Amino acid sequence: MIRGSYDLVVVGSGFGSLFYLRECLGHLPRTARVALLERGAYLPHARQLALRSNSADPEDPDRPTSADRYYRRLEGEKPWNFTIGLGGGTLCWWGQAPRLHPSDFGMRRLYGRGEDWPISYDDLEPHYCAAEEIIGIAGDSDRVGPFRRSRPYPLPAFRGSGIDMALRERDPMQLALPAARDSIGALRAQCCAHGECRLCPQDAKFTALNGLPAVLEDARISILTGANVLALELEAGHARRVVFERRGRRQTVSGDHVVLGANAICNPAILQRSGLGHPELGRGIAEQMGANVEVQLAAHSGVDGGTAATGQNIRLLDGAHRRAHAAAAYYFDNRWKHHGLRLERGRHLNTLNLMVIAEALRSERNFVEVPEDWDALPVIHHATHGAYAEDGLRAALRAVPEIFAGLGLERVSEPVARPSEAHVQCTTPAGTDPGRSIVDGDLLHHRVRNLSVVGTSVFPTAPAGNPSLTAAAWSLRAARRLFGAG
Amino acid sequence: MGRTTRRSFLTNGIGLVAAAAAAGVAGRYALTDIEAILEAIVRHHVGDDALARGAAAAFARDYAPMTASNWKLRSAVASGLYLLPLFRGALPAGDLARIERYDRRVVTDFLLSSSYDGRESGDPIDYLALETAPLCNPFARLR
Numbered sequence: 001m002i003r004g005s006y007d008l009v010v011v012g013s014g015f016g017s018l019f020y021l022r023e024c025l026g027h028l029p030r031t032a033r034v035a036l037l038e039r040g041a042y043l044p045h046a047r048q049l050a051l052r053s054n055s056a057d058p059e060d061p062d063r064p065t066s067a068d069r070y071y072r073r074l075e076g077e078k079p080w081n082f083t084i085g086l087g088g089g090t091l092c093w094w095g096q097a098p099r100l101h102p103s104d105f106g107m108r109r110l111y112g113r114g115e116d117w118p119i120s121y122d123d124l125e126p127h128y129c130a131a132e133e134i135i136g137i138a139g140d141s142d143r144v145g146p147f148r149r150s151r152p153y154p155l156p157a158f159r160g161s162g163i164d165m166a167l168r169e170r171d172p173m174q175l176a177l178p179a180a181r182d183s184i185g186a187l188r189a190q191c192c193a194h195g196e197c198r199l200c201p202q203d204a205k206f207t208a209l210n211g212l213p214a215v216l217e218d219a220r221i222s223i224l225t226g227a228n229v230l231a232l233e234l235e236a237g238h239a240r241r242v243v244f245e246r247r248g249r250r251q252t253v254s255g256d257h258v259v260l261g262a263n264a265i266c267n268p269a270i271l272q273r274s275g276l277g278h279p280e281l282g283r284g285i286a287e288q289m290g291a292n293v294e295v296q297l298a299a300h301s302g303v304d305g306g307t308a309a310t311g312q313n314i315r316l317l318d319g320a321h322r323r324a325h326a327a328a329a330y331y332f333d334n335r336w337k338h339h340g341l342r343l344e345r346g347r348h349l350n351t352l353n354l355m356v357i358a359e360a361l362r363s364e365r366n367f368v369e370v371p372e373d374w375d376a377l378p379v380i381h382h383a384t385h386g387a388y389a390e391d392g393l394r395a396a397l398r399a400v401p402e403i404f405a406g407l408g409l410e411r412v413s414e415p416v417a418r419p420s421e422a423h424v425q426c427t428t429p430a431g432t433d434p435g436r437s438i439v440d441g442d443l444l445h446h447r448v449r450n451l452s453v454v455g456t457s458v459f460p461t462a463p464a465g466n467p468s469l470t471a472a473a474w475s476l477r478a479a480r481r482l483f484g485a486g
Numbered sequence: 487m488g489r490t491t492r493r494s495f496l497t498n499g500i501g502l503v504a505a506a507a508a509a510g511v512a513g514r515y516a517l518t519d520i521e522a523i524l525e526a527i528v529r530h531h532v533g534d535d536a537l538a539r540g541a542a543a544a545f546a547r548d549y550a551p552m553t554a555s556n557w558k559l560r561s562a563v564a565s566g567l568y569l570l571p572l573f574r575g576a577l578p579a580g581d582l583a584r585i586e587r588y589d590r591r592v593v594t595d596f597l598l599s600s601s602y603d604g605r606e607s608g609d610p611i612d613y614l615a616l617e618t619a620p621l622c623n624p625f626a627r628l629r
């Protein structure tokens with residue numbers, strides 16, 4: 001039951017909100033009251049496996065739901081992928097958990113493209129370590145490349161596939177890909193490289209349900225699922241009440257501080273309905289642009305590594321090319337799903353699915369439209385990833401053979417576009433200039449100072465690396481600073 | 487012309503099924519054809535010398551009903567008649583790619599269902615039990 005006034009009202013329960021909340025709980029008194037409003041249902045891991053879905057209808061928990069029930073898109077435009085449910089994207093994510101590249105935070109300063117982030121890699125570094133510890137990330141602490149770190153990873157890296165390991169021996173740009181899956185069975189069950197991590201059969205991947213039970217079960221928190229937050233009511237420039245609908249009934253809950261972490265499509269919709277319109281609000285919705293290629297080598301297996309994807313090649317992740325076109329990441333998948341094993345005798349396993357992922361920048365042509373009618377779904381307009389991303393992806397695809405030079409490369413297949421990278425970002429961007437951004441570096445709304453907006457909606461650009469670890473680390477930092485803790 | 491027609495007839499995948507139906511052939515007969523093709527695909531690509539005796543046939547027996555109930559798979563099997571080198575040379579690239587895709591699927595499913603785990607042992611590869619989507623990656627080296 002959610003009733004009365006709360007010290008903290010948290011909207012959504014994905015990466016942004018739960019890491020923010022976790023940090024707050026360490027600072028709030030024992031008598032504090034926190035309300036968590038979650039639109040989706042609570043679906044335990046076993047139910048997810050049974051339903052083959054990460055989310056279900058809160059009013060009919062036997063009915064699986066998918067993202068397309070929560071937004072509309074224009075015909076012919078790309079789909080968007082996210083999870084509505086207690087745990088948000090922590091349930092469906094694959095657990096690829098790299099840090100962003102230090103240069104990702106200074107795109108305008110370094111390359112004259114996109115926007116600078118209001119924080120730097122070094123600002124975030126201790127919070128990256130804290131988030132990695134909480135999540136339980138497996139990574140290589142000895143070979144970190146440009147991702148300088150002050151603490152070792154909590155879990156050892158997975159063993160790479162044969163192709164990945166052969167490259168690590170000869171190419172300093174080839175690194176282990178950090179993963180939120182348990183490499184040794186220390187925190188959760190050990191990963192068995194099943195390769196369909198959305199529904200991890202072992203529960204080896206970090207989710208809010210297996211990794212943050214202390215947060216979800218904290219006695220100070222009241223959790224209400226099936227609560228669709230529509231808007232905030234403001235008074236004298238402060239967020240006073242959160243308006244939500246549950247089982248067809250509109251209700252409000254009041255709080256001293258509101259944390260909005262309802263994903264990068266719903267966050268701008270809620271702010272817009274609250275009368276907090278801004279030229280940049282909902283504008284620039286972005287995600288990376290990706291393609292798969294199959295690489296066949298004369299020797300070395302591409303499917304014998306210890307987890308779903310084992311390595312990354314960072315040769316195009318940063319550099320002067322970012323003035324002209326996007327940076328790109330290469331991820332070494334450890335699966336045969338896309339192409340099958342090879343036909344040639346003695347080479348059945350010598351196949352690699354290489355994921356090529358280009359960064360994207362915000363474009364004003366891409367935006368979330370919020371209808372006047374509160375019951376209508378937000379409409380996403382996303383005409384294109386933009387020439388910057390497209391050129392970057394093309395350049396990265398052209399460069400694939402160079403990665404494998406001298407390793408007995410036999411064939412690189414035609415690329416197959418990936419419909420969605422499942423990383424919705426950039427709709428409530430953070431920045432130092434209130435005229436061009438929605439929140440500041442502490443994730444506080446520029447105008448409404450008792451409102452924090454969290455999650456990947458605050459990213460000013462969409463770098464090539466996966467975003468969730470950064471969203472978690474940024475939430476930890478912002479929450480600490482809310483309590484003056486640094 | 488006649489040859490092109492026959493080729494597209496088969497590669498469209500309608501050939502085997504439609505011909506069987508037109509001739510009033512029982513479903514069981516068509517299934518047997520599919521089994522023979524599946525066995526041929528496995529033997530051709532994995533190699534008789536690498537296979538335990540009867541492994542490909544046993545796999546094909548279990549696998550065929552799965553294909554038979556799936557129109558798309560079944561049509562791909564029909565086009566697998568082009569395994570015959572005689573036809574293969576004359577095929578357009580698109581058809582070849584389609585056949586290769588299907589062959590890869592069959593060979594993958596066979597290997598996943600067999601004693602083959604990717605490591606060189608020299609033992610013949612035996613069929614164990616049909617397993618097209620194993621719970622864990624059998625080739626993974628976990629540590």
Ligand SMILES: Cc1cc2nc3c(=O)[nH]c(=O)nc-3n(C[C@H](O)[C@H](O)[C@H](O)COP(=O)(O)OP(=O)(O)OC[C@H]3O[C@@H](n4cnc5c(N)ncnc54)[C@H](O)[C@@H]3O)c2cc1C
Nearest residue numbers: 012013014016039085088089094095096229455456466468
């Ligand atoms: C299949 C898949 C695989 C992915 N794999 C990776 C990966 O390997 N690595 C990676 O870094 N990222 C991955 N992601 C992306 C990752 O899930 C997102 O980056 C991350 O979840 C974003 O965090 P967030 O806090 O912004 O939003 P979310 O985690 O989506 O949280 C939003 C929360 O708000 C709730 N909510 C939404 N609207 C409302 C409302 N109106 N009222 C109340 N509650 C609401 C949602 O139910 C949810 O709990 C993947 C995503 C998908 C779909």
